[in-house]
Amino acid sequence: MQDFNSAAATKESGSILVTGxxxxxxxxxxxxxxNQGKKVKALYRSQxxxxxxxxxxxxxxxxxLDIQSLEDALAGVSQVYHCAAMVSFNPAHKHILYKTNVEGTANVVNACIDxxxxxxxxxxxxxxxxxxREGAPITEQMHWTADTSNSxxxxxxxxxxxxxxxxxxxGLNIVIVNPTIILGCSDWNKGSAAIFKNVYNEFPWYTEGTTGFVDVADVVDAMVxxxxxxxxxxxxxxSADNITYRQLFNLAATAFGKxxxxxKVSPLMAKLVWRVEAIKAMVTGSNPLLTKETxxxxxxxxxxxxxxxxxxxxAFTYRSIPETVQRICNEFKQKYQLT
Incomplete structure (x- = not known):
């Protein structure tokens, strides 16, 4: 185990590449x-x-997924943050999930080695x-199994x-972070940011499920x-804290004044809804609002x-979830000019 306060910094002679x-x-x-004055490189696809x-x-x-472009991007680079991934629980996206998350990561690893x-x-x-995994806290010692992963x-x-x-x-020097649900201001039509949009629109439903939540700023600070x-x-x-989805929704509703x-969504109701959404997605080709996995x-x-x-x-400390939610709601108010 390394003490961060005494750990020597890695060399910073080159640029830093960020995927995603x-x-x-x-x-x-x-x-x-x-903001730290670092030299940063990033990939873009078309614009x-x-x-x-x-x-x-x-x-x-x-x-x-383009090996040659990865090799070109790594010229003069000393550190790589691989953030690019596809997040989807739509069964129709299975192929692209594997292409992006598995094949894409293999390409990044190989390019970094070379x-x-x-x-x-x-x-x-x-x-x-x-x-x-209910009944025992999840630690880094645990790994994916067919019985404990639903997606x-x-x-x-x-x-x-x-x-x-x-x-x-x-021989590649690596470190991995496993964030829980990341909270931050971005496009609130996508990912975890949609939680805030639903709360702002006074979506009436909640669940009593519990999970970990963390501020995107904490994730970034830990990564750096x-x-x-x-x-x-x-x-x-x-992960900053384990709370219920209902607690998170209530914090956001209070911050928005909504x-x-x-x-309450019962387990039976949830099963009915995801089945209806699956049928709707098959007919319309749209993304289901709820899947079996979610x-x-x-x-x-x-x-x-x-x-x-x-x-x-x-030396690392987490921001409190209530403070995080309040700040993010204020950022969404400014971003979308909400009243």
């Missing part, structure tokens, strides 16, 4: 690095995105740990981790600290043990 730069984690990471600090980033046209990268930090997920997404993140560990076996440390070949759960959800996850009572990261980085 436009996502929730990637965009906040880039802002953090640019340079209009995000904060875009003008201060060296954009390289490419894709993690380029002699000093360190690769991979953003995985607690889904790779097999997060449907193809979780399986792809587990297989992606196996590619990263393969890289470690071939781990990158700059001598910690290697370790994985870390990144009515709190007041109708239904089970929302009902599960799961706790994550975050002690390992705090042992390795004793």
């Amino acid at each position: 730069a436009t996502g929730l984690v990637g965009s906040h990471l880039i802002a953090n690095l640019v 340079i995105p209009d995000i904060q600090h875009a003008a201060q980033i060296q954009w390289v046209k490419g894709d993690i 380029a002699g990268i000093e360190k690769l930090l991979f953003v995985s997920s607690v889904a790779a740990l097999g997060r449907i 193809e997404y979780g399986k792809t993140k587990y297989l992606a981790e196996m590619e990263v560990w393969r890289g470690a076996g071939e 600290a781990l990158m700059h440390s001598n910690i290697s070949s370790e994985r870390f759960i990144v 009515k709190q959800p007041h109708k 239904s089970a996850t929302a009902q599960a009572k799961v706790e994550f043990n975050n002690s390992k990261l705090l042992q390795y980085l004793p």
Whole structure:
């Protein structure tokens, strides 16, 4: 175990490459690095995105599924943050999930080995740990199994981790983070940010399921600290606290000045809804609002043990969830000019 306060920083002679730069984690990471005066490179597919600090980033046209573009992007790079991934629980997206999350990560690992990268930090997920485990806290010692993971997404993140560990076996310096549900201001039509949109629109339903939540700023701070440390070949759960979905919804409703959800979703009701949504998706080709996987996850009572990261980085502290939710709601109000 390394003490972060005494760990020597890795060399910073080259640039830093960030994949998935436009996502929730990637965009906040880039802002953090640019504010520190770091030289940052990022991949883009067709058009340079209009995000904060875009003008201060060296954009390289490419894709993690394009090996040649990856090799070009790694020229002059010493550190890589691999944040790019597809998050979907729609059965129709199974093929692209495997292509992006598994094959794409294998490409990144291989390119890093060939380029002699000093360190690769991979953003995985607690889904790779097999997060449907009630009765015992989930730790980094746990791994995906068919019995404890309810999603193809979780399986792809587990297989992606196996590619990263393969890289470690071939001499690549790596570290992995496994965040719980990440809270942050971004496009609230996508991912976890949609929670805030639903609360603002006074969606009446809630579940009593429990899971871990964490501020995107904490995820980024942990990533940067781990990158700059001598910690290697370790994985870390990144989670501020375990609370119910209802508690989170209520915090957001209060921050927005909206009515709190007041109708409980029973397990039977959830099963009926995801089946109806599956049929609707088949007929219309749209994404289902609820799937079998997300239904089970929302009902599960799961706790994550975050002690390992705090042992390795004793100077690190988490932001409180109430403070995080209040700040994010204020950011959404400004972003979407909400009243």
